[in-house]
Amino acid sequence: MGPMYSITDLAREFKVTTRTIRYYGDKNLLSPKREGQRRIYGPRDHVRLRLIMRGKRLGFSIEEIQGLINLYDVDATESSQLNKFLEMIRQRQQALRQQQTDISETLSELDKREGECMALLGNTIDSGRRK
Amino acid sequence: MGPMYSITDLAREFKVTTRTIRYYGDKNLLSPKREGQRRIYGPRDHVRLRLIMRGKRLGFSIEEIQGLINLYDVDATESSQLNKFLEMIRQRQQALRQQQTDISETLSELDKREGECMALLGNTIDSGRRK
DNA sequence: CAAAAAGCTAACGTTCACGTAAAGGAAGGT
């Protein structure tokens, strides 16, 4: 019936506190079963937590991450109007594409700075392995 | 001597409130001249505000944006140790690259959902112009 | 010239995403 995780298992794996995990539960992003009082997390929760972390790295709020996760969630779809749903998907895509260009612009500027910096240090550019 | 902007000019252009602009000033991200009491912003502030907005779209905090802007700022560089500086640049690059893969993963998932959605609607894929 | 619009400072309020402390239950080890 798939792997099970305690709250500290997840906390360790994703490098967050148990508080954080409970918080996401409070916000209905995770829905662990209970064994007595204890929370037992399944594979679905594990996947969701991965999505949550990715969302956070992308700077989305918990609420936005909710929305994103619901986009992957079949149940949410069939009960909602598809056109509105498509609209949401496209808005998300738009935002993400904006982020892509933001990132590549920033990266190229950083590359430039890195180059200047290396020149000043008289180093040769070994863009690759670091010890 | 370059274009000048009032606080509402900038607010309108960047779609933020004047409060926000003043807030960035308080945080030393902008440094307008004063004409009496009034803040007068120059081209440098305009550029910085652009960088700030980009940083925000990337989910950076004001403090991190400070750091990023300082990376472009020559004055800050010459007085600091170059190696530490390079280290910072590389950390930023690392984070941004992570974001890039996060985004492309998310985008491809959204594309998939979009496809499914279109199929359900019986539409043909006109990926391009929308009215 | 009077009213509206734009600007200012100062200070308190708000939301998000947790942190942190208090008080306690249940399992396992020695």
Next chain:
DNA sequence: ACCTTCCTTTACGTGAACGTTAGCTTTTTG
């Protein structure tokens, strides 16, 4: 028996990034 570890709930605390209100000055416009 006692301690340690893991887990629980409840609840107040916190920093960031502004929002909002109040009270006052300056500039623009009909």
